[in-house]
Amino acid sequence: MGDTNDTAAWAALLRVHAALVPRMDKELQVKCGLPLTWYDVLLELNAAPGRRLSMGELGDVAVVSRTRASRVVDQLVAAGLVTRESNPDDKRSAYALITDAGRKRLRAAAPIYLGAIEQYFTSRMSPDEAATVARALEKVLAGDGAAGVHVD
């Protein structure tokens, strides 16, 4: 609004994140007993080839950092939604493998989460706008690998 046009998009992104992420996290946790972090990790594991990912890969592909991923996997193992498995080819690395129970929980939570995204986010804009937002932000991510990004 009072913002110069360049920063308006960035400022809005920060505010949307601050407003919606806690709300969706609470909602997911109340309706599914599943924190957003767990959902994200389970989603990535489920989509990965062989339904398994090393900790480093998980840190790269998921929103959480690598060290955080390690601890989230601990919790998921304790909850029976994931198992740890060692890689015979590289004994340093540890795979996280989603269990059937994990996939069940993920499938149960998905409609809740997707519904929240639709209700709070996507439905507020036109389909064209949603497509443009997705394309623009993906370009931001693409130009990212160049400038050193790693958080951990």
Added chain:
Amino acid sequence: MGDTNDTAAWAALLRVHAALVPRMDKELQVKCGLPLTWYDVLLELNAAPGRRLSMGELGDVAVVSRTRASRVVDQLVAAGLVTRESNPDDKRSAYALITDAGRKRLRAAAPIYLGAIEQYFTSRMSPDEAATVARALEKVLAGDGAAGVHVD
């Protein structure tokens, strides 16, 4: 990418936030000794009428929560960038008022921050896209007050 079109925009927003916010925070802190949270609070105070804001207003307008704002203001007072001032009309409320030193620090930090936004974010997309992103995300925020949002 593999995402259904609806969730692609939201997923990209999460990833952009996760990738860029820590980076900008570090950069601002290294080059200006100013955490992103401080910058945000100083910016809002500086833009406010009378250059002052109560804690509740600050929590509403800034990205930080109300309780967090109270503590950030403590730090800013200790750093001499802000002063606390009581409201004669309502002795419960406490105003935070930006000092000249605070404005100086803010003016010094602004080009760094704006440059980072341009470099990492805005320059990756076309001006049209930036405008569309801003408009779409502001609509998300506008439709927000309705559904109870308050975090604190």
Added chain:
DNA sequence: AGTAAGAATGTGCGTGCGCACGCATTTTCC
């Protein structure tokens, strides 16, 4: 006026999170 309900703030506390570090293993280089 007097009392009960409500609002604004600050603080103790538990949790989430990433960094710095150390350990184990792999890879590179001589």
Added chain:
DNA sequence: GGAAAATGCGTGCGCACGCACATTCTTACT
């Protein structure tokens, strides 16, 4: 082959963050 650098991982630690609660003051109601 063997040593040195590099990689992957888990953990101790400190900081950021919000919730629940107590406090102080204001407002509404009788």
